Amino acid sequence: MMTNLQPKSHKIVILAEGSFGVLESKTATVLVRYLPDNIVGVIDSTNAGKDVSEVIEIGKGIPILRSLSDAIEFRPTMLAIGIAPPGGELPDEWRSIICDAIQSGLHVMSGLHHFLSEDVELMEMAEKHNVILWDVRKPPDVLPIATCKAADVDSTVILTVGSDCRVGKMLSGIEITKEARTRGINAEFCPTGQNGIMVWGWGIAIDAVVSDFTAGASEEIVLEGAKWHDLLIVEGQGSLVHPGYSGVTLSLLHGSMPDAMIFCHQPSREIVARYSVPLPHITEMISHYELLTAPIKPAKVIGIALNCYDLSEAEAEEAIYSVERETGLPATDVVRFGAEKLVDAIQQYLR
Amino acid sequence: MMTNLQPKSHKIVILAEGSFGVLESKTATVLVRYLPDNIVGVIDSTNAGKDVSEVIEIGKGIPILRSLSDAIEFRPTMLAIGIAPPGGELPDEWRSIICDAIQSGLHVMSGLHHFLSEDVELMEMAEKHNVILWDVRKPPDVLPIATCKAADVDSTVILTVGSDCRVGKMLSGIEITKEARTRGINAEFCPTGQNGIMVWGWGIAIDAVVSDFTAGASEEIVLEGAKWHDLLIVEGQGSLVHPGYSGVTLSLLHGSMPDAMIFCHQPSREIVARYSVPLPHITEMISHYELLTAPIKPAKVIGIALNCYDLSEAEAEEAIYSVERETGLPATDVVRFGAEKLVDAIQQYLR
Numbered sequence: 001m002m003t004n005l006q007p008k009s010h011k012i013v014i015l016a017e018g019s020f021g022v023l024e025s026k027t028a029t030v031l032v033r034y035l036p037d038n039i040v041g042v043i044d045s046t047n048a049g050k051d052v053s054e055v056i057e058i059g060k061g062i063p064i065l066r067s068l069s070d071a072i073e074f075r076p077t078m079l080a081i082g083i084a085p086p087g088g089e090l091p092d093e094w095r096s097i098i099c100d101a102i103q104s105g106l107h108v109m110s111g112l113h114h115f116l117s118e119d120v121e122l123m124e125m126a127e128k129h130n131v132i133l134w135d136v137r138k139p140p141d142v143l144p145i146a147t148c149k150a151a152d153v154d155s156t157v158i159l160t161v162g163s164d165c166r167v168g169k170m171l172s173g174i175e176i177t178k179e180a181r182t183r184g185i186n187a188e189f190c191p192t193g194q195n196g197i198m199v200w201g202w203g204i205a206i207d208a209v210v211s212d213f214t215a216g217a218s219e220e221i222v223l224e225g226a227k228w229h230d231l232l233i234v235e236g237q238g239s240l241v242h243p244g245y246s247g248v249t250l251s252l253l254h255g256s257m258p259d260a261m262i263f264c265h266q267p268s269r270e271i272v273a274r275y276s277v278p279l280p281h282i283t284e285m286i287s288h289y290e291l292l293t294a295p296i297k298p299a300k301v302i303g304i305a306l307n308c309y310d311l312s313e314a315e316a317e318e319a320i321y322s323v324e325r326e327t328g329l330p331a332t333d334v335v336r337f338g339a340e341k342l343v344d345a346i347q348q349y350l351r
Numbered sequence: 352m353m354t355n356l357q358p359k360s361h362k363i364v365i366l367a368e369g370s371f372g373v374l375e376s377k378t379a380t381v382l383v384r385y386l387p388d389n390i391v392g393v394i395d396s397t398n399a400g401k402d403v404s405e406v407i408e409i410g411k412g413i414p415i416l417r418s419l420s421d422a423i424e425f426r427p428t429m430l431a432i433g434i435a436p437p438g439g440e441l442p443d444e445w446r447s448i449i450c451d452a453i454q455s456g457l458h459v460m461s462g463l464h465h466f467l468s469e470d471v472e473l474m475e476m477a478e479k480h481n482v483i484l485w486d487v488r489k490p491p492d493v494l495p496i497a498t499c500k501a502a503d504v505d506s507t508v509i510l511t512v513g514s515d516c517r518v519g520k521m522l523s524g525i526e527i528t529k530e531a532r533t534r535g536i537n538a539e540f541c542p543t544g545q546n547g548i549m550v551w552g553w554g555i556a557i558d559a560v561v562s563d564f565t566a567g568a569s570e571e572i573v574l575e576g577a578k579w580h581d582l583l584i585v586e587g588q589g590s591l592v593h594p595g596y597s598g599v600t601l602s603l604l605h606g607s608m609p610d611a612m613i614f615c616h617q618p619s620r621e622i623v624a625r626y627s628v629p630l631p632h633i634t635e636m637i638s639h640y641e642l643l644t645a646p647i648k649p650a651k652v653i654g655i656a657l658n659c660y661d662l663s664e665a666e667a668e669e670a671i672y673s674v675e676r677e678t679g680l681p682a683t684d685v686v687r688f689g690a691e692k693l694v695d696a697i698q699q700y701l702r
Contacts, residue, residue, distance in 0.1 A: 113561075113563070145595045146595040147595075148627075148628070206562065207561075207563040208561055208562075208563065209562055210464075210558075210559055211557065211559075211560055211562040211565040211602060212464070212559065214562040215594060215595050215596070215598060216595065240643065241643075241647060243498075243499050243566060243647050244496045244497040244563075245563065247562055247566060247605070248563065249598075250598045250600075251562060251599075252598075254593075254594050254595075254597050255594070275498075275499060277499070277646060280645075280646050288642065292591065292592075292597075292639065295592040295630070296594055296628050
C-alpha cells in the first residue's frame with residue numbers, strides 16, 4: 001500500500017527555489033540527509049554555485065543549481081518538491097518548473113496539500129510524457145474508523161511524540177530504526193508525514209486524512225508494518241499542546257496504540273513555533289501523553305530525544321544530563337550522540 | 352457561510368428505512384425533536400402505519416410511511432437522509448429512493464460521508480429537476496490552520512465536551528442556547544456536526560475536515576458566530592478517551608478556545624460505545640479536558656449535563672445529586688429538568 005515510486009531507486013533533483021536551508025525547505029534537508037547518494041542537485045538560484053554542505057552542513061558534493069536546465073546534465077529521473085509551507089499550496093512560480101520537469105521526462109514527488117495528480121493540466125502533461133506524479137500526502141481512498149486493532153499486533157510498537165512540530169520526531173524514529181537494525185532487530189520505521197514517506201518509500205500522511213479517519217489511518221500503518229516486522233517505530237506528529245495540530249497528534253496516539261513512547265524536544269525552544277503559546281515543563285508534557293494513553297492502552301515515555309542542533313557540544317551534554325536528572329529517563333541527541341541509549345530502553349519492551 | 356438550504360423553511364420527509372428508532376437513525380430523531388412542525392413524515396416500511404411517537408416518544412402526529420410515494424400527498428419539499436452510519440457510506444437500497452425524491456422535485460439534505468453533490472448521476476438528475484443536493488458534512492473549500500484567533504473574540508465561548516459520542520453534547524448545546532435566549536441573552540448555537548447543522552441551518556461538520564485543518568475549522572465557526580452574538584454555545588464532538596474520534600475532540604477544544612466547558616455524560620454508560628474501553632471516572636475525564644486547555648487557553652468545566660433517558664425520574668435525580676456531590680458542579684438533565692442551572696453557571700462568564 002501507500003506508494004508507487006521508490007525514491008531510493010531514482011536520481012533526484014530537489015526543488016527548493018528561494019528557500020534552501022530555511023525552515024520551509026525541511027523536506028529538502030531531510031532528503032539530503034537520508035538519500036544523499038540519490039540527490040544529484042538542489043535547485044535554488046539564490047544559492048546557486050555553492051555546495052549543499054555550505055548551506056546546511058550535510059550533503060557534501062551535492063551542487064546547488066540555478067535552474068532545472070542546469071540539472072539535466074546530471075540525468076535526474078525525478079523532481080522532488082523540497083518545500084512544505086503551512087497550508088501546502090503550490091507557489092505559482094514553481095508551476096512552470098514542474099511543467100518543465102515533466103516535459104523533460106522526470107517523475108515528480110510532492111508533499112504539497114495541492115495534489116498534482118488532481119491537477120488536470122499537469123496530469124495530461126504527465127500522461128503524455130509517461131511520468132508519475134506522486135502526491136505523498138494523498139491518503140488511500142478507503143480508510144477505516146479506528147477499531148483498537150493495533151493493540152493486538154505481535155510487534156512491539158514505539159511512537160515518537162514531542163513538545164512541538166520540528167523537534168525531531170521523524171529523525172529520531174529513523175535513527176532508532178537504523179540502530180535497532182544494526183543490532184539485528186527486525187525493525188521498521190512507519191512514516192506518518194510527507195518527509196518520512198519520501199525518505200522511506202511508504203506510509204500515510206495522516207495530517208491529510210479526514211479527521212474521522214485519522215486514528216484509523218494510524219492503525220492501518222501499524223497493521224501494515226506488523227505484517228513483516230518485530231519492532232515498529234512510528235513517526236509522531238505535532239504535539240498535544242500545538243493549537244493547530246494537537247488533534248492529529250492525539251489521533252495518532254490513540255490509533256497506533258504504542259507499547260511505549262520516546263519524547264522528542266528541542267531544549268532551546270520555549271514557545272510553540274509560530275504561536276505565542278509557552279511550552280509547559282517537559283515532565284508536564286510527558287505526563288499529558290501518558291495520561292491520555294491510560295484509559296485506552298497505557299504507555300509510558302521510556303526515553304528522550306533532544307534536538308540540540310543549536311547548542312554547543314558542552315551545552316548539549318548539559319541539556320541531556322539535566323533532562324535525565326529531571327525525568328529519570330535516558331536521553332540523547334540522536335544526531336550528535338547516536339540512538340544507542342534509546343534502543344537500550346526499547347529492547348526491554350521487545351516481545 | 353456553510354449552508355445553502357434553510358431546513359426551517361421546508362416541509363421535510365425523513366428517510367430512515369429499516370432503522371427508525373434505533374441508534375443509527377439519530378439524525379431522524381434529532382430532526383423530529385427540533386423541527387417537528389417541518390416534518391411531514393418518516394419513511395420506514397418496517398414501522399409503517401405507526402405514529403412517530405409510538406417509536407421514539409416524541410413527534411406525536413407525525414406518520415411513519417411505507418415509501419416515498421406515500422409521502423407525496425403531504426407535499427414535502429425536502430428529503431432528509433435520517434441515518435448516520437459509521438463510515439457514512441450510502442446504502443445501495445437507498446439510492447433509488449433518493450433518485451425518486453429528486454425526480455419528484457424534492458431537495459435532498461444528507462449527512463453522509465458519501466457526498467451526493469459529487470455523485471455524477473445524482474447531480475445530473477438534480478440539475479434537470481432544479482433541486483439542491485445539500486451535503487451538510489461537506490466542508491468549505493478553503494480552511495485555515497488554526498491561529499488562536501478564537502481567543503480574541505468579544506463573545507463568551509462555551510464548549511460542550513463529554514465522555515463519549517452520543518451522550519448529549521449537541522442536545523445540551525441547543526437547550527442551553529434556547530434557555531439563554533429566553534433570558535434575553537444574544538446567544539447562538541454553533542453546530543460542528545451533521546445533525547446540528549441540519550437543525551440549526553449553519554456550521555461545519557469538523558469530522559469531515561482534513562485533520563490539519565480541523566482546529567482551523569473550529570476557529571472559523573467561533574469567528575463566524577462572534578460576528579453577531581454575545582454568547583456562543585459550541586457543539587462538542589467525541590471524547591478525549593474515544594479511540595476513533597479523540598483527535599476531532601482535541602482539535603475542537605484547541606480551535607474553539609472556550610472560556611468554559613459543560614461536561615456531558617450518560618450515567619449508565621460504563622464503556623466507550625462500540626469499543627471495550629472502560630470510561631474513567633467523571634472527575635478524571637473532566638481533569639483531562641482542563642489539563643489540555645491549560646497550556647493554550649485555560650478553561651474549566653463549570654457544569655454537567657447528564658443524559659438520563661434510560662433512568663427513572665428517581666434514578667435521574669439520584670444520579671444528578673451524586674455527580675454534583677462528587678464534582679462540586681451544578682448538574683442537570685436538560686431534557687427532563689431544563690438547562691436553567693447550566694445557564695446560571697454560564698451567566699457568570701458573560702462579558
